[in-house]
Amino acid sequence: MLTEQLIDDLTEKMQSVTPAPAPIWLFLKWGVGTMAYIAVALGFMGVRPDIMEKLHSPLFAVEIAVLSGIIASSLFAAALLAFPDMYQRQKTIWLPALMFLLFAAVLLMEFYADNPPAPLPPHTAECLLCISLLSLVPGAFILYGIRKFASTHYYMAGKVTTLAAFSIGALALRLSEPTDSMRHLVEWHYLPMLGAAVAGLFLGKLCLKW
Numbered sequence: 001m002l003t004e005q006l007i008d009d010l011t012e013k014m015q016s017v018t019p020a021p022a023p024i025w026l027f028l029k030w031g032v033g034t035m036a037y038i039a040v041a042l043g044f045m046g047v048r049p050d051i052m053e054k055l056h057s058p059l060f061a062v063e064i065a066v067l068s069g070i071i072a073s074s075l076f077a078a079a080l081l082a083f084p085d086m087y088q089r090q091k092t093i094w095l096p097a098l099m100f101l102l103f104a105a106v107l108l109m110e111f112y113a114d115n116p117p118a119p120l121p122p123h124t125a126e127c128l129l130c131i132s133l134l135s136l137v138p139g140a141f142i143l144y145g146i147r148k149f150a151s152t153h154y155y156m157a158g159k160v161t162t163l164a165a166f167s168i169g170a171l172a173l174r175l176s177e178p179t180d181s182m183r184h185l186v187e188w189h190y191l192p193m194l195g196a197a198v199a200g201l202f203l204g205k206l207c208l209k210w
């Protein structure tokens with residue numbers, strides 16, 4: 001009788017639990033938020049005046065497409081890493097690394113095609129600072145979303161989150177800044193993406209560890 005009474009007491013206090021959304025819904029929510037965020041950022045910074053002409057350049061178009069692929073694959077990997085079992089898709093979380101290798105190959109082709117080299121812009125570290133600032137909002141939003149779940153892969157989750165956030169900032173600035181110097185872009189826009197990913201390892205442990 002005591003056991004039955006205990007069960008009755010527990011069931012009376014139970015509250016309905018909303019099932020966690022599938023990773024694809026997290027990915028779609030973050031993806032829509034990313035597009036809206038980039039649109040708002042470009043509304044403040046302005047779009048480069050020759051954007052339509054640049055989009056007709058095959059290498060520029062491929063660069064933008066692959067950079068967008070890094071963002072999308074990183075967001076999807078982050079959605080998977082929010083779950084302890086990664087939804088049984090462990091191999092998918094390595095897709096951002098493959099996209100980054102493809103991106104490096106595209107940059108290498110653009111670097112050799114930049115002959116004679118385009119003039120360097122008058123600024124350098126300002127771009128890195130701008131991208132870093134632009135990455136704060138999406139990075140915090142994604143980390144907050146992952147923290148609601150039961151991720152046990154905080155190192156990897158932090159890495160792909162910072163990679164996605166920094167790539168979002170890099171894409172927004174690439175569509176805004178009217179420069180085509182590949183030396184400048186590699187040094188101050190894209191190479192720091194590796195540093196951001198490494199910093200994400202420690203950020204993930206700090207923000208996501210139980």
